[in-house]
Amino acid sequence: MDTMDDTLEFDLLTVPILDERPWAVFAACKEEMSLTFFPQNRQEERTALTICSTCPVVDECLDHAIETNERFGVWGGTTERERRKLARRI
Numbered sequence: 001m002d003t004m005d006d007t008l009e010f011d012l013l014t015v016p017i018l019d020e021r022p023w024a025v026f027a028a029c030k031e032e033m034s035l036t037f038f039p040q041n042r043q044e045e046r047t048a049l050t051i052c053s054t055c056p057v058v059d060e061c062l063d064h065a066i067e068t069n070e071r072f073g074v075w076g077g078t079t080e081r082e083r084r085k086l087a088r089r090i
């Protein structure tokens, strides 16, 4: 019974995300705790950036973050500060 509940919860959480970001199925971070990508210090930030450096969909992720003005967290191999700098150049 627990397995069915787990499956239902997984589907409810992932289907809307995959509709919006189909490339996320290839994300290097899909098995990571999402908190890793909302770092509280430089060490956590480096951990997230290291995972991004191996990600096959880093460009799609960065495009999404810029298009949707993601203000918080590490997206597409960039920190919040780096994305603010990029946004000023656009």
Ligand code: SF4
Residues within 6 Å of the ligand: 024, 027, 028, 029, 030, 037, 051, 052, 053, 055, 056, 057, 058, 059, 061, 062, 074, 075, 076, 077
């Ligand atoms: S670039 Fe980083 S945050 Fe984006 S999907 Fe890949 S691992 Fe996750």
